[in-house]
Amino acid sequence: MPRTCFGPNHPRGEHLPDEKFQIKWTIGQGSLPKTYRAKICKDCQITVRNAKRDAEPYLHAFKSRRQDHAKRLHIHVADLIALGWDAELRALEMRHQFEQGYCPVCPYRRDGTPTLNFYRDMAEGLKELTIDIFNPDLAPIWPGNVWWVCKSCNLRMQREGKPSFGQKILDEHALRRQEMAGNGMDSLFPELAI
Numbered sequence: 001m002p003r004t005c006f007g008p009n010h011p012r013g014e015h016l017p018d019e020k021f022q023i024k025w026t027i028g029q030g031s032l033p034k035t036y037r038a039k040i041c042k043d044c045q046i047t048v049r050n051a052k053r054d055a056e057p058y059l060h061a062f063k064s065r066r067q068d069h070a071k072r073l074h075i076h077v078a079d080l081i082a083l084g085w086d087a088e089l090r091a092l093e094m095r096h097q098f099e100q101g102y103c104p105v106c107p108y109r110r111d112g113t114p115t116l117n118f119y120r121d122m123a124e125g126l127k128e129l130t131i132d133i134f135n136p137d138l139a140p141i142w143p144g145n146v147w148w149v150c151k152s153c154n155l156r157m158q159r160e161g162k163p164s165f166g167q168k169i170l171d172e173h174a175l176r177r178q179e180m181a182g183n184g185m186d187s188l189f190p191e192l193a194i
């Protein structure tokens with residue numbers, strides 16, 4: 001039996017086959033989850049989702065990151081919310097991080113001058129602002145065990161483990177310092193002058 005969609009693409013109502021409507025589940029609260037079809041068709045769902053993304057990019061971006069973390073941790077989004085992953089609050093934080101914040105992991109000295117890597121200046125824009133669970137062996141409680149870091153630091157920390165990644169960052173700093181000292185720029189590091 002065809003269903004009728006009154007979504008944004010079909011304001012006057014469109015009869016469509018059942019398969020055009022996504023199957024959803026109620027969240028089981030003491031009882032078993034129930035399945036049902038979405039009220040609007042899949043195409044209209046995409047339109048609605050895109051409109052939300054354009055209207056509230058940070059809220060949308062935060063929710064999609066939260067969803068990814070829930071999947072990776074094999075827990076429900078509701079569990080993360082209970083641990084402080086509040087979408088409205090963290091999306092606000094995310095906006096200010098992106099506009100004024102910098103990655104706390106990868107500041108370095110450019111030509112001897114302390115330099116911060118601001119998220120807003122990074123090549124891939126908002127995609128660079130990622131969420132990292134500081135100690136993955138502990139609950140992802142926020143605040144306490146969660147911080148914002150840039151995408152490349154996040155990937156490197158996951159791949160290499162935090163202590164060895166930290167050591168590499170320090171080694172990179174040392175290498176730059178040596179190179180600059182070789183270029184007669186050692187006076188830029190008065191702390192190290194003995």
Ligand SMILES: [Zn+2]
Nearest residue numbers: 005007041044
């Ligand atoms: Zn529709």
Ligand SMILES: [Zn+2]
Nearest residue numbers: 103106150153
């Ligand atoms: Zn970084």
